[in-house]
Amino acid sequence: MLYDVQYIGNSRGIFCVALVAVTKPVTSLRVQLVKEWLMTTELPESHADLLERPLFAHLATIRPDGSPQSSVMWFDWDGRRVRFSHTSTRQKYRNLLADGRVSFHVQDPENAYRTLEVRGRVESMDPDLDATFYRSLQQRYGSNVPVLDADVRVVIVVEPTNFVAVFGGLTKVETDALTALLEQLDEGV
């Protein structure tokens, strides 16, 4: 009897797809991690909603000394570019002036193990006149707070170079089924 099980498994909070192929009585057991994630240069349809919804971007930038900085950001996505609001008086602005390479990820609030990482580079950082873009972000995120720093607001435009789609994990039923299968195999060996 041949089992040929392909599954998406939760491995330390990041997910992997494993292919388990066995014969029983067990003459061979191959467990191969064939894919942990999917990297593309176009936004995969399966994860487009994570950029379209007003979720949070967890942004990594490089400080001038080369060490990493990690920040929570609002963002907007127009189908081609990611835009962040920031001010020209802050550390992240100086980081991005020195090194425009960024990476951020977005996590699905309904399934913490379904995430999208976006890698890219800053295309422009221009003044946000009258904080127009920032106000549009406020609207997108359902916020309504006085803007006290319109004079130093900038729009950071990021051109994505790669998308890394990470798929959600096994359901409880799938996990139990796989565990049972592996235990069965253990006994058979």
Next chain:
Amino acid sequence: MLYDVQYIGNSRGIFCVALVAVTKPVTSLRVQLVKEWLMTTELPESHADLLERPLFAHLATIRPDGSPQSSVMWFDWDGRRVRFSHTSTRQKYRNLLADGRVSFHVQDPENAYRTLEVRGRVESMDPDLDATFYRSLQQRYGSNVPVLDADVRVVIVVEPTNFVAVFGGLTKVETDALTALLEQLDEGV
């Protein structure tokens, strides 16, 4: 009449404390951003729960070419060190071998604007024998998935050097009150 309003305000997803001091009829209006966050070398009591609870770490590391990488991670906190599980076959492990500086943040799921950033450096990366630590993380996060990569599991121990506590935003009532105050001042000018 003297207004002296100190408030915590939502500014582009990160928060700031602003001090608004005015006299009315308005002879002077000072709006000064006095504090955006609190940086300490010890974990602030106000944000300790974010490390104690099984939340997600949004980790920034440096790739060998100097560009940033952004990842979702499980973690454990013993009051002194942060521990992550990883495997010695993956990119992040190679990143951390080359440059042990990390930054990660944790976001309060009940208040997205209350976050803690932790900056630090890798103290050790040792084999996780029998995936003992990884299994304890599974337990902490309520997961139960077969461990297929125990032979390459490592424990990443991070020594924090700085904590950046970001406080949650204004409540709706506070926002409305501040907006009304600022409008009142606009009219008075």
